[in-house]
Amino acid sequence: MKSLRDALPEYLAIRRALGTQLKEAGISLRHFLDFMEAEGVEVITLQIALRWAMLPVGVQIATWSRRLGQVRGFAAWRSGFDPRTEVPPERMLGARLLRNPPHIYSDEEVQALMAGAAGLPKGRIRPWTYRTFLGLMASTGLRPGEALALDMKDVDLQTGVLTIRGTKFGKTRFVPVSESTQAALADYARRRESLCRRIRTEAFFLTPRGNRLRAESARQTLAELSCAIGLRQPQMGGRRGRGPRLQDFRHTFATMRMIEWYRAGLDVSRELPKLSTYLGHAEICHTYWYLQAIPELLQLAAGRLVGRGEEVAQ
Numbered sequence: 001m002k003s004l005r006d007a008l009p010e011y012l013a014i015r016r017a018l019g020t021q022l023k024e025a026g027i028s029l030r031h032f033l034d035f036m037e038a039e040g041v042e043v044i045t046l047q048i049a050l051r052w053a054m055l056p057v058g059v060q061i062a063t064w065s066r067r068l069g070q071v072r073g074f075a076a077w078r079s080g081f082d083p084r085t086e087v088p089p090e091r092m093l094g095a096r097l098l099r100n101p102p103h104i105y106s107d108e109e110v111q112a113l114m115a116g117a118a119g120l121p122k123g124r125i126r127p128w129t130y131r132t133f134l135g136l137m138a139s140t141g142l143r144p145g146e147a148l149a150l151d152m153k154d155v156d157l158q159t160g161v162l163t164i165r166g167t168k169f170g171k172t173r174f175v176p177v178s179e180s181t182q183a184a185l186a187d188y189a190r191r192r193e194s195l196c197r198r199i200r201t202e203a204f205f206l207t208p209r210g211n212r213l214r215a216e217s218a219r220q221t222l223a224e225l226s227c228a229i230g231l232r233q234p235q236m237g238g239r240r241g242r243g244p245r246l247q248d249f250r251h252t253f254a255t256m257r258m259i260e261w262y263r264a265g266l267d268v269s270r271e272l273p274k275l276s277t278y279l280g281h282a283e284i285c286h287t288y289w290y291l292q293a294i295p296e297l298l299q300l301a302a303g304r305l306v307g308r309g310e311e312v313a314q
Helices: 005-015 023-039 044-051 061-078 107-118 128-141 144-148 181-195 215-228 248-264 268-279 284-288 295-312
Strands: 161-164 173-176
Touching: 005 023, 005 061, 023 044, 023 061, 044 061, 107 128, 107 215, 128 144, 128 215, 128 248, 144 215, 144 284, 181 268, 248 268
Parallel strands: none
Antiparallel strands: 161 173
């Protein structure tokens, strides 16, 4: 029978083949195995799983619950090979992960974030990387992972079309960008060649060391910039608190497209499938998840319904 260390890659490969990326879980489970080895434990038990899941201090119970859930999936799979394995029951820590309401960025907030990014220290390319990355997120509504996964070959600076490969649903799609976004990407492409002395990757977005920009670094930097402009309130211990996320750019993009269509007098029901395709959704119902009932959108939608009612009455 394979050891846990040898079995983990097989488990992750099977789950990913079924369409789950498990990026965070893959890292966390390796840390869990490190913890087990340090404790001299060879079999997953409820006790060792709970001890590891509850290691972080000063966090919400939902974080412990998420960590335990990552172990639960691996343990359930492992139990088919090793009957000694104990599978933690669901909701054991009594925490239910609630969806945080998405933040809909205003144009002023986006501009403030990009301006803050332009003033970032630590490396000549870093300010340009984050300024361009945040601008791309706001102007296209890409998934954060899609933007970070872009390689140079995926960014056609002549036609202004991005090739998004290996998406959430395993498909490749083409995403056209606006002329201003195309110009910003071209400007960054020129700067990355001159400001990075040694480029070690094919990635489009680079770190000061010439590596691919990583999701954790992007999340931390957004939190840092959000604190600087008042979108987040710093907390004790150097923590940056809760606030807007990278994923919220996607919610903002979808919601603002709806508002623009209503303002232009377009038939939203006919335009929505186009948005769904652009965002890379397999079904249009997934697109509704990203639409937020902000006051302006509700007012425009209500006005359209009233207008149609009057037409029918006549």
